[in-house]
Amino acid sequence: MKKFLTAILAAVLCVCGCFGLTACSDTPTVKIGAQTGTTGYMFASYLKGTEAKAYQSPTLAVTDMQNGVIDYVVTDKAVAQNLVDKIEGIKMIDVALTGEEFFGMAVDSTQTELLAQVNAFFVEKAAEINAIQTKYLTGDEANYVAVPKNVEVTGATETLKIATNAEYAPFEFKQGEDFYGIDMEVAKLLAEYLGMNLEIVDMAFSAVVTSVGTDGIDMAIAALTITNDREENINFTDAYYTNSQVIVCLEENEALDDAGVLMDILAVLCANG
């Protein structure tokens, strides 16, 4: 029995030791964090010679970067700007990592009429939508408008039920009981345009897209990036926001300070690849 136990113990120590050596080796690979399921994560996982780490939110990724677990965070430019404003000791490298990306809303595939109405809304209310976006992108906090969970629109009989994940400032976030953010104010504007009441359902990001068409949810508005693969399965509206991916890193990290174009960044990140 003693021999058996010793053997097990030795095996465990050996394996743990080996893991430890590979995981804490002196030439670490560049570790890049991003929110799970985002285009930022996909970008990070395609890079050669780097390790992509998936987080529940960009904020957690930044926390881990400050703890020294990862080196860089990839996220949407507006989100990055918001993080830099809120959290001390980090900076944004203002170089677009991907081509232009577009956010669209996901509409229940059985409601073709709604899709057409939303697209028309984007054209007609372009100026208002633009104003909302500018307000949040410049951090004009005094003019943020709270959007309650249920918005009553005068004369409305039907309700537009939307799904979102309110942990993604400045697109959607919660303060107290009320929702704020570009998507939330646009949703309110949309409800008024359609003459419908608005109901916002907050849920985990992984549930947002699948929830459309179930439980009476008409649309998902959650900073969803339109891609070809996703269009196969999801009924996207036209684009209402143009986005790009950027890198966030610690203030003392100077490796990317001189980067002017994407190639400079790739040269640093993929140095081991």
Added chain:
Amino acid sequence: MIDWAKLWNSFTFQFIDKGGYKEVLRGLGATVQIAVFGLIIGIIVGMFIAIIKVMPKYNFFAKILDKFAVVYVAIFRGTPMVVQLLVGHYFLRPLIGWTCDPLIEAIVIFGLNSGAYVSEIMRGGIQSIDVGQLEAGRAVGLTFWTAMFRIVIPQAIKNIIPTLGNEFITLVKETSVASFVTVLDLYRAFEQIGYASYSFLIPYLVLALIYIVLIVIITIGVKLIERRLKKNERKN
């Protein structure tokens, strides 16, 4: 009516054309590593905790150890796995300045968590062995620990193999929360595949299938071990 051809196309697209199977294999590796090493750590930790609990409390040292064991079990059984992982990752890790891979961190935390459960299983096993066995060992001059490891524990382990199998199965399924601390486990691999095209139906179905296959394999393994350990028993 389910459109089988479309589902099949979706499957081949997500898992083969887009290279999803590679992520699945990597995730499977992480899941198996966490479960297996977690259980090994759990058995070792659990065994010592169990012995401490059944040890006669004749001196001060034993009493202190006993209190420690009680607190340990209370902490690890009293908080959810996810909370333990998050506290470990975002609080303890920076605190002690640990820089290892999150996979190892997950293995350690799963091991410690499992240790709390295994300790109770083990205590049940030890107490199922007649106390006369230990006393006989002590009477012929063996120390407490020798009598424990040579006489009681081997019989106890034989009795608790089915329950340990149960614990292992729970552990395998619980690994799906390791993704909270950035471990690319089986669940996370399938989630990534789903996100790439926002089509989650097939990935989640395949995920369920893989878990079932894993668990069936473990069940068969536990059966084989049980049969092997029963060889010396009288057949009635």
